[in-house]
Amino acid sequence: MNYQYLKVEDRNDGISVLTISAPKTLNALNSTILREIDDYVSNIDLSRVKSLVITGDGEKSFVAGADISEMVHLGEKEGFELSKLGAGAFRKLEQLPIPTVAAVNGFALGGGCELAMACDIRIASVNAKFGQPEVGLGIIPGFSGTYRLWKLVGQAYAKELIFTGKMIDAQEALRIGLVNAVCEPAELMNNVFAMVGKMLRNAPLAIAAAKRCINNGFDMTADEAIALENVEFGKLFATEDQKNGMSAFLEKRKVMFKGK
Numbered sequence: 524m525n526y527q528y529l530k531v532e533d534r535n536d537g538i539s540v541l542t543i544s545a546p547k548t549l550n551a552l553n554s555t556i557l558r559e560i561d562d563y564v565s566n567i568d569l570s571r572v573k574s575l576v577i578t579g580d581g582e583k584s585f586v587a588g589a590d591i592s593e594m595v596h597l598g599e600k601e602g603f604e605l606s607k608l609g610a611g612a613f614r615k616l617e618q619l620p621i622p623t624v625a626a627v628n629g630f631a632l633g634g635g636c637e638l639a640m641a642c643d644i645r646i647a648s649v650n651a652k653f654g655q656p657e658v659g660l661g662i663i664p665g666f667s668g669t670y671r672l673w674k675l676v677g678q679a680y681a682k683e684l685i686f687t688g689k690m691i692d693a694q695e696a697l698r699i700g701l702v703n704a705v706c707e708p709a710e711l712m713n714n715v716f717a718m719v720g721k722m723l724r725n726a727p728l729a730i731a732a733a734k735r736c737i738n739n740g741f742d743m744t745a746d747e748a749i750a751l752e753n754v755e756f757g758k759l760f761a762t763e764d765q766k767n768g769m770s771a772f773l774e775k776r777k778v779m780f781k782g783k
């Protein structure tokens with residue numbers, strides 16, 4: 524599929540950079556962009572792409588939310604469909620078996636904050652601003668923000684952010700655990716690539732298993748989550764990477780994981 528609003532850069536280190544590009548509306552997510560994101564994550568070539576980084580075009584905005592001009596005349600059924608479209612695409616993103624990072628280069632509001640939250644890691648530039656301003660428009664977060672925000676920051680702060688619709692800066696987002704790190708805008712992508720680089724030196728099947736345990740375990744009982752971990756832990760002992768990784772440690776040599 525040729526994308527109208529997405530720029531894809533496949534780097535030779537296995538990192539794919541997906542840039543949302545709708546500069547006239549601060550990269551607001553219209554339904555075409557949501558379909559393009561869905562298509563991209565549905566068809567990602569995991570034999571080549573080992574990690575996905577998502578960012579926004581320009582220096583001002585990551586994503587300023589869902590496109591308000593497109594939503595203004597929607598009725599109940601269309602609102603429901605839009606929510607399903609965005610939430611569905613973000614769920615597929617969340618379930619990718621590779622590390623995903625949002626490089627938040629500016630406004631991450633409404634659907635933009637929700638997109639960032641569907642990634643595993645968020646690294647923000649100091650000028651980034653976060654918020655869920657939907658109630659000020661007469662709606663609520665519709666791309667799973669009412670679910671993911673409290674998982675990340677707890678119910679009290681999630682309710683405060685959603686009920687007030689206020690914006691917070693990157694330092695406050697760091698303080699409440701919404702982002703992993705904050706850096707100067709000029710350093711953002713290099714910092715992201717450095718963190719991803721560390722991840723990509725580790726066993727990819729192990730990272731995928733850890734991601735499944737963390738993502739799925741949250742919604743399980745303690746016994747179910749621990750049982751899931753037991754199974755995933757056991758399965759890794761059937762991989763070449765486990766044999767190789769442990770022998771390399773014992774033989775004091777460097778290891779190159781194969782993802783097998």
Ligand code: CAA
Nearest residue numbers: 548549551587588589590591592632633634656664665666
């Ligand atoms: N949808 C449509 N257009 C948007 C937009 C959005 N979410 N955000 C910004 N734009 C447009 C503006 O209308 C403006 O267009 P014009 O030049 O044609 O007037 C252009 O982008 C630049 O924006 P501003 O002039 O407003 O820039 P600013 O620097 O003064 O303010 C801002 C920046 C604070 C981000 C402000 O644009 C803003 O508040 N945007 C809306 C943020 C928002 O409410 N997001 C949530 C949307 S609802 C949602 O996301 C639902 C969901 O959960 C799925």
